[in-house]
Amino acid sequence: MNKHYFKLFWRSILLPTIGYLFLLGLVGLLVILYNLPTVFWGDVIRFSLPFFIVWLIGSGAIKYYRLRHLNVSQLDKFTPTNMTEGKLVELLQDEQAKNIDTIRQLQATQHEQLDHLELFTHEIKNYLTSLNAAAENSPTVASTEVKKNIHQANYY
Template sequence: LLVWLSASGIRSWQRIRHLQHRDAAVAPHNPVEGQLLDQLKRIQDDSDRHVRALRLQQQQQLDNLDLFTHEIKNALTSLEAAAENAPTVASTSVKDEVREANYYLDLLLNDERLTMASNDYEFSWVNLADLVNTVIQQNSALFIHRQLVPHLVNLDHDVLTDPKWLRFCINQLLSNAIKYSPAGSTITISWHDHALAISDQGIGISAADQQRIFENGFTGHNGHQTTQSTGMGLYLVKRVASKLNFTIRVRSKVGQGSRFYLIFPASNTR
């Protein structure tokens, strides 16, 4: 009996060790063990997928961090070079580089906030006219420098959303409109049929690029024409939209400008 118990215990121990090797093929001894092995396999597969997704997300965050810090460092390096080459630096140059550094710092911080598991959202009724005017005031120096004219149409409406994140989305879309608009043109911000539209008279976006402009890091043809494009702004706006229950759309023709829409559910507007 002792010999039999010892042999049985050794076989059980060997079988457990065999089960611990995930690639090992194990034949079930009975239907119950077969069901347990199938369940174990499903759990292991789910765990592997989750680990791969986390590793990919971590690598993406590291890549984004490198990108943003590189752009911030470029702005600071430009300031340092200007200070070394002259006893004084024009305030316009300082403001431009500081604005550039703040822009990428804002992208970096919001990218990190979106990645955090906690839901840092506070929904309230937001007046679009007030919010858009605030964003325009923040970009007033760029409007003046580029001689651009903001045109507001029918914005006396309220939407139920997080005001901080909506301001971020509007600021990103407005920054793109400013970046690609010719001097002296008009940027129109309007409300129609539960959608906030930001339109420019810029260079437009090709049909091929429109399919990918919301992807992480995609700059497209227009992005290659400027050194100020990272392909992250629209990607982050898309992520915010998916979390706050509104959608983003684009209509554009090359040479005729672009129009971006933030479309809200009817129940979230008044």
């Protein structure tokens, strides 16, 4: 995990600071080359530094919490740092267990429904097969036999 925090520190604080100092150096060079008053350079630093510091703090905090979020999504590797995180992890694990139980119950219900559907289609096929056999045996099928099979199919 220390490797991630170093990468986070490098991206969120060190690189922007180097870039900011480089830009200040360029402004200082422009002040010297164009014979601008040095007050100009001081004003650039004075007005931009507070914004830069606020930006560093904000972006560092956001990336820290994003990294913590990634850790929470992998609960087996996550260790809570305070009581609130511990309670949240516990609640999350409880909800995941409930969801897994609900999914299993739904799958069992679906399996039962499929079994009933298979039984239903098997019974309907029986009556259709008997009608087909009756039609093959004689050129005309008695309406009572057809009505009886249709009644049984409707019953199911």
